[in-house]
Amino acid sequence: MARSNKPIVWGPFAAGGTLTAFLSPALILLTLLAALGHAPDLFAYDRLHALAGHWLARLALAGVVFLSLWSAAHRLRITCYDLGVRADTLVASVVYVVALAGTGGAVLYLARI
């Protein structure tokens, strides 16, 4: 059987799609409220800092960032192809690198909290 790296790319995409479907509208609404000047109580520095200091919350945040960025990256790659951009290797490299760099940044920041 021919080997394929598709499941490795596609697995996190499907997981991220499901996770963002469940979480992103509510999370975006939270930052929208903050942008409108009605920041939710959780956005107080002490509360959020304490929450992000817990290992479980750190793990969850890193997981959300990775899966969300990866699924967005994969979808952007497919969309570029759909729109007629045939430089797939280049597009794939750029979007996946951005997703991994963003995840790396999140892990680094979380470790400093």
Next chain:
Amino acid sequence: MAEQVGRRPHVRPITSEWIFRHPRYLRYMVREFSCLFIGAWTLMLVCALGRLSEGPEAWGRFLEGLKSPWVVAFHVLALAFAAYHSFTWFQLTPKALPVQVGEKFLPDDVIAGAHFGAWAVLSLAILFFAGAF
């Protein structure tokens, strides 16, 4: 030599105008464009974690920075795209996760409905936990 004339291979033109050929294609593309907003919002989340790690002042500056009309406009668009993505994703769940009970399959509405219900409960739980109301 005549063969060369008749053997001009057809080169399929690569275009993006197909999107507008049918409303269904356009809806598909709108769904796919949600990735730009969800991706950008997630990168903003990474920045937020960075400011949070730098201390209360940096965090306060981040919250102040959110209060620009551009950021509000981005959030309104992002919320609409994210909600549309969630809606279409859960609508597809009966196709992706058919549940067989005995000889029959659970009706599509039950599977999609369970996902919509879970989405609503989870969203309310997040808003409540964050103290949004």
